[in-house]
Amino acid sequence: MQKFSHDTVVVLDFGAQYSQLIARRVRELHVYSQIVPYTISAEELKQMQPKGIIFSGGPASVSAEGSPRPDAAIYDLGIPILGICYGLQVLSVQNGGSVQRPEKREYGFADLQLLGKDSVLLRGISENSRVWMSHGDSVMSIPAGFETTGSTFNCPYTVIENAGKQFYGVQFHPEVVHSAQGKQILSNFVLTVCKAATDWDMGSFVNTAIEDIRSKVGDKQVLCGLSGGVDSAVAAVLIHRAIGDQLVCVFVNNGLLRKGEAEMVQKVFRDNYNIRLQYADAEQAFLSALHGVSEPEAKRKIIGKLFVDTFYNEARNAGEISFLAQGTLYPDVIESKSPSGGPSATIKSHHNVGGLPEDLKWELLEPLRELFKDEVRQLGRELGLPEEMVTRHPFPGPGLGVRCVGEITKERLDTLRDVDAIFIDEIRKAGLYDDIWQALACLLPVKSVGVQGDERTYEEVCSLRAVTSEDAMTADWFRFPPEVLQRASSRICNEVSGVNRVLYDITSKPPGTIEWE
Structure with missing residues (x-):
């Protein structure tokens, strides 16, 4: 392993959906971050000479047989460590603590209670700061030499640390936007604890x-x-x-x-x-x-x-x-x-x-x-x-193949192209294009009865979709002024042959994905 040319904080990945989001938050601090597999040896990490190590979350139960464990020699390198969610639990277990599945699990928002102790990790964090929980297991006892600096109603060991060894752990996810002051916690670890230089862009x-x-x-x-x-x-x-x-x-x-x-x-x-x-x-x-x-x-x-x-x-x-x-x-x-x-x-x-x-x-x-x-x-x-x-909105590699829902034909694709062009044109005319992460139209494999020119029609249905997002990992539907959707719908039904009904998709991600297919 080569030493990095910049001060670096390494993320040990335990299979979490949010591993790269952690690395991204570190890079937003102008400190380079790289993800490595949890199987990396302590000797390889030592050769890389990172300023700090972050253990990611992960989907496994730390109590399960064969659950991911890092090389225990990592704890002897003298490098600061921050464990997040599963990372906190594995940090605890490998240093003499215990983890069990409690009666009450935590998924979603929780309020962080500060325990009045001087903690570098929690400097600048407000009492009852909102944090995002997603865990089934919890720490039941902390290792010797550690102390608890934060808790929530259902989780007594939400933040633990051994300041002497510079080992820290949080049960919540500071990397997600739902944790109100999560960026401050990561900044405290990366810049204050690890003393990483902010020279990467x-x-x-x-x-x-x-x-x-x-x-x-x-x-x-x-x-x-x-x-x-x-x-x-x-x-x-x-x-x-x-x-x-x-x-x-x-x-x-x-x-x-x-x-x-x-x-x-x-x-x-x-x-x-x-x-x-x-x-x-x-x-x-x-x-x-x-x-x-x-x-x-x-x-x-x-x-x-x-x-x-x-x-x-x-x-x-x-x-x-x-x-x-x-x-x-x-x-x-x-x-x-x-x-x-x-x-x-x-x-x-x-x-x-x-x-x-x-x-x-x-x-x-x-x-x-x-x-x-x-x-x-x-x-x-x-x-x-x-x-x-x-600034162009994302477009999937399979193109309209995943927006022409159901069977693909040249005729359906041409119809969808016309619908998409009108939708994007109306968004641009309204000055909203740059406020939207991604806007798209889908042609659905259903037909609808309509009335056009005093005649009964039986034509296809299209769905319009626009979302806001920071990184495409999560997304929320965009709240259009009603008149923008009205103009788009009117133009589509009047100008596109074969479509007589327009829907607007208000599904967030999760539970949906941004694209339909």
């Missing part, structure tokens, strides 16, 4: 990423699929800055794109960036492969595999290709599999991580894999991409 990420790409790629060629979205655009420009014409971009017109998108992508990347761009018109191949397929996971995997097959064909005209570059982001990874190889639940396969063949002959290059969407936007600005591209 997105410019630092660019320099490090370019070095990593050059080191990994050498003199070989990289194939990158462009979609027109922010992620693939930023990945392509970053890689191009690192290796120049060793990058070959392929733009696949899969027939699942938004209105006018194929023309826009070719113009921007050929004219503005002088990137080697190969255009593949594969619309008919995708439509044929998806014919009669309605199940969402099947659609995603068909689209992912056909993308790779198309890349293989295009690569024949690009010379010897060694790497396949993708704009995979952390929410894509965490919803598909645990980054630690641990037991976190798979929510859905993603086109960038779930649809690739096992015998893929190229090595994957994913320079954005540890970033959230808002960080990618920052990176795009750092790389000089135009603002209209940087």
